[in-house]
Amino acid sequence: MSNEDAHPEFALPEIRRDPVTGAWSILAVGRSRRPGAVPGKVNGEPLCPFCPGNESLTPPEVWADRGQGPPDSPGWKVRAVPNLYPALMPEAGGRGWRRGGMVGRPAHGEHEVIVNSPDHGLSLGDMDAEEAERLIHAWLQRYRYHAAQPQVKQIQVIINHRREAGASLEHPHTQVFVLPVVTRAIRDELHEARQRAARGCNICAAAREARDDGRMIYENESWTACVPYAARAPFEVRFIPKRHDPDFAASGKDELGGMADVLTRVLKGLSNLLGNPPYNLWIHTAPCGGRDYGCYHWHVEMVPRIIIGAGFELATGMFISILAPGEAARQLRESMGIASEQ
Amino acid sequence: MSNEDAHPEFALPEIRRDPVTGAWSILAVGRSRRPGAVPGKVNGEPLCPFCPGNESLTPPEVWADRGQGPPDSPGWKVRAVPNLYPALMPEAGGRGWRRGGMVGRPAHGEHEVIVNSPDHGLSLGDMDAEEAERLIHAWLQRYRYHAAQPQVKQIQVIINHRREAGASLEHPHTQVFVLPVVTRAIRDELHEARQRAARGCNICAAAREARDDGRMIYENESWTACVPYAARAPFEVRFIPKRHDPDFAASGKDELGGMADVLTRVLKGLSNLLGNPPYNLWIHTAPCGGRDYGCYHWHVEMVPRIIIGAGFELATGMFISILAPGEAARQLRESMGIASEQ
Numbered sequence: 001m002s003n004e005d006a007h008p009e010f011a012l013p014e015i016r017r018d019p020v021t022g023a024w025s026i027l028a029v030g031r032s033r034r035p036g037a038v039p040g041k042v043n044g045e046p047l048c049p050f051c052p053g054n055e056s057l058t059p060p061e062v063w064a065d066r067g068q069g070p071p072d073s074p075g076w077k078v079r080a081v082p083n084l085y086p087a088l089m090p091e092a093g094g095r096g097w098r099r100g101g102m103v104g105r106p107a108h109g110e111h112e113v114i115v116n117s118p119d120h121g122l123s124l125g126d127m128d129a130e131e132a133e134r135l136i137h138a139w140l141q142r143y144r145y146h147a148a149q150p151q152v153k154q155i156q157v158i159i160n161h162r163r164e165a166g167a168s169l170e171h172p173h174t175q176v177f178v179l180p181v182v183t184r185a186i187r188d189e190l191h192e193a194r195q196r197a198a199r200g201c202n203i204c205a206a207a208r209e210a211r212d213d214g215r216m217i218y219e220n221e222s223w224t225a226c227v228p229y230a231a232r233a234p235f236e237v238r239f240i241p242k243r244h245d246p247d248f249a250a251s252g253k254d255e256l257g258g259m260a261d262v263l264t265r266v267l268k269g270l271s272n273l274l275g276n277p278p279y280n281l282w283i284h285t286a287p288c289g290g291r292d293y294g295c296y297h298w299h300v301e302m303v304p305r306i307i308i309g310a311g312f313e314l315a316t317g318m319f320i321s322i323l324a325p326g327e328a329a330r331q332l333r334e335s336m337g338i339a340s341e342q
Numbered sequence: 343m344s345n346e347d348a349h350p351e352f353a354l355p356e357i358r359r360d361p362v363t364g365a366w367s368i369l370a371v372g373r374s375r376r377p378g379a380v381p382g383k384v385n386g387e388p389l390c391p392f393c394p395g396n397e398s399l400t401p402p403e404v405w406a407d408r409g410q411g412p413p414d415s416p417g418w419k420v421r422a423v424p425n426l427y428p429a430l431m432p433e434a435g436g437r438g439w440r441r442g443g444m445v446g447r448p449a450h451g452e453h454e455v456i457v458n459s460p461d462h463g464l465s466l467g468d469m470d471a472e473e474a475e476r477l478i479h480a481w482l483q484r485y486r487y488h489a490a491q492p493q494v495k496q497i498q499v500i501i502n503h504r505r506e507a508g509a510s511l512e513h514p515h516t517q518v519f520v521l522p523v524v525t526r527a528i529r530d531e532l533h534e535a536r537q538r539a540a541r542g543c544n545i546c547a548a549a550r551e552a553r554d555d556g557r558m559i560y561e562n563e564s565w566t567a568c569v570p571y572a573a574r575a576p577f578e579v580r581f582i583p584k585r586h587d588p589d590f591a592a593s594g595k596d597e598l599g600g601m602a603d604v605l606t607r608v609l610k611g612l613s614n615l616l617g618n619p620p621y622n623l624w625i626h627t628a629p630c631g632g633r634d635y636g637c638y639h640w641h642v643e644m645v646p647r648i649i650i651g652a653g654f655e656l657a658t659g660m661f662i663s664i665l666a667p668g669e670a671a672r673q674l675r676e677s678m679g680i681a682s683e684q
Contacts, residue, residue, distance in 0.1 A: 011666065016571055016572035017571075017572055018570055018571065018572035019534065019538070019544045019547065019548050019571065020531055020534060020544060020545055020548060020570070020580070020641075021527070021530055021531055021534065022530055022531075022533065022534045023530070023572070023574075023659070023660070023661075024572065024660050025572040025573065025574050025660060025661045025662070025663055026660065026661070026662045026663070027572075027573075027663055027664075027666065027667075028662055028663075028664055029664060029665070029666055030664075031662065031664040087654075087662050099551075100547060100551050101538075101544055101547050101548055101551055101571070102551060102555065102571045104571075104572075156654065156657055156658055158652075158653035158654055158657050159653065160652045160653045163650070164650065165650070165652060165653065166650045166651065166652025166653060166654075167652070175653075175654070177654060177658075179658075183657075183658035183659055183660050184658065184659035184660065185363070185657060185658050185659040185660075186658070188363055188364055188365070188659070189362055189363055189364075191364065192361065192362060192363065192364045196361075196443075202361045202362060202443055203362055205361065205442060205443050206361050206362060206443055209441075209442050209443055209444060213444065228360055228362070229358055229359075229360065229361065229443070229444045229446075230358035230359055230360035230365070230366065230367040230369075230446075231367065231369075232365075232367050238362070280652060280653030280656050280657070281653065282653050282656070282657035284657070299362075301657070303656055308505070308506065308507070308508045309508065309651075310500075310502045310507060310508025310509070310622060311500035311501065311502045311507065311508060311517075311622030311623065311624050312429075312498065312500055312508075312517070312519060314622050314624070314645055315498055315500050315525075315527060315622070315624035315626070315643070316498055316519075316521075316525035316526065316527050316528070317365070317525055317526035317527040317530070318365070318366050318367060318368065318525050318526065318527075319365075319367045319368070320367070320368045320370055320373065320429050321367055321368070321369055321370070322369075322370055322371060322372075322373040323371070324353065324369060324371055325369075
């Protein structure tokens with residue numbers, strides 16, 4: 001029996017399978033209570049629950065990068081708290097169900113928010129390398145913590161930058177979804193990686209080919225940033241660590257530093273070029289649970305939300321882009337002050 | 343060699359395959375010239391190229407439902423013209439290419455616009471049954487015409503309602519994408535249909551189960567409308583013809599009438615409930631080309647665009663919805679004046 005039938009008002013989140021498309025959706029009724037309206041106001045201005053001093057407006061912190069001082073008080077540099085309106089919950093336990101074509105399972109997991117910094121106006125692209133490395137270090141700590149829990153199949157780390165990209169609060173933050181399933185996107189990428197494994201890693205090859213094809217934007221010692229050959233949208237960027245490893249959790253100090261450098265530089269370039277556009281940014285890494293995903297190569301993706309995806313994308317699963325990837329890379333390089341090749 | 347390399351300014355559209363995800367995108371540089379700015383103004387108001395009297399602002403019509411009068415003059419009820427900014431073109435011929443992981447093919451096909459009616463303010467949901475049936479008849483005529491052409495693999499019919507759903511012109515219109523590939527969405531649905539074929543049609547079953555599960559919105563003699571069990575978004579609706587047939591092109595007079603009735607009634611209900619929200623609506627039907635797709639069941643889908651899909655959807659391919667499907671169906675029934683069951 002589904003939770004919806006049992007207790008409509010206190011329904012725990014579910015993961016449901018569509019019998020027509022085979023796709024899974026999360027039904028999380030509790031998220032409908034998310035702010036717009038936040039829990040307090042001062043002089044008519046809404047109180048930001050992520051700003052220092054307002055720690056009592058979030059659930060108690062589960063982790064923080066701080067010096068002295070007790071939990072849930074100011075003084076932190078990065079702070080992790082449970083999402084007040086979770087799409088996945090540890091309480092959503094129990095078995096899956098199947099009634100004819102209606103197949104589902106509890107959305108057992110966690111949904112955490114990492115507040116990127118105490119500064120309400122400082123997005124990832126505005127950070128200096130040290131600030132960004134501190135944030136990425138927080139991602140890694142929380143990733144490793146959750147990956148060690150039983151039943152966890154995938155951990156999805158994302159940033160939604162600005163409301164137009166789906167952020168419900170302005171203060172820059174990261175969301176961590178701890179999932180009991182491997183999502184379609186990762187299954188598709190694993191399939192591609194395995195199909196081509198005999199000829200070497202497809203993502204290592206994609207980085208080399210981007211260089212030869214004029215789609216490289218920037219590279220440092222440990223990372224590359226390029227516009228994908230089949231970019232879904234203008235100025236989409238794929239960030240690829242040079243060392244082939246399936247797992248974000250295996251990243252060392254050098255890679256975190258290189259990651260901070262490549263992300264902040266390219267996002268600054270994007271912001272210069274397009275005037276601080278909304279974007280979605282996420283980590284794609286191998287599933288958790290110890291199986292061998294050696295052919296997979298973890299990476300980061302970023303899609304600016306400057307064009308409204310229309311019915312064609314929903315109807316077909318295929319995107320239409322209107323800017324040649326090589327031209328997008330050229331404009332991004334120019335806005336970053338990098339001389340073009342040739 | 344890709345077209346982009348050959349003639350960047352006059353590039354023909356391409357379909358490119360992503361070597362990491364396996365997904366295909368269309369690169370259509372010409373669509374970047376789409377209006378906002380339309381080709382003329384009167385008293386400072388932009389001229390609508392889809393209004394009667396402005397026929398010269400579109401390419402010559404390829405089909406019209408009209409009485410007397412020459413082509414490209416007023417007097418039509420529904421009018422089909424090539425898209426001035428096509429994502430697919432008959433000129434984009436020739437062979438595909440493969441350079442390492444860079445795989446692509448010309449976006450050979452057609453991209454047509456059907457102007458739904460002469461009335462600039464009349465959306466599908468505002469139409470009476472006769473007007474809607476005339477429009478659906480136009481879809482069927484154009485569908486049958488394109489399906490008979492060689493090399494056509496799939497025809498995608500969509501409506502983007504309002505700018506927030508991706509419409510670049512306000513005057514209600516339908517887009518017809520004539521594709522040289524079967525898209526991922528249809529491949530996934532064919533896969534599901536085949537997997538379950540031994541137990542009967544999954545879509546016939548989905549309609550029955552929606553009735554038993556309180557997710558049916560409305561039905562007439564030939565159609566049903568329900569909220570899917572795993573709806574991607576609040577108030578998503580699946581419209582299912584009661585007669586199992588893989589192919590929209592096989593629809594008879596009764597089915598067109600029933601389709602006009604179910605679409606207009608439910609869209610009116612949606613508009614009453616949410617105040618004319620933006621939505622995407624599309625037909626899912628079997629691929630063209632004569633193979634046997636007997637297990638597939640064609641249908642129509644509609645997703646309101648009232649919530650901004652965020653990074654989670656892009657990162658995982660999984661949607662998060664915050665309204666229980668049964669509750670969405672109940673609210674839609676209520677707004678249509680249909681007494682709820684029980």
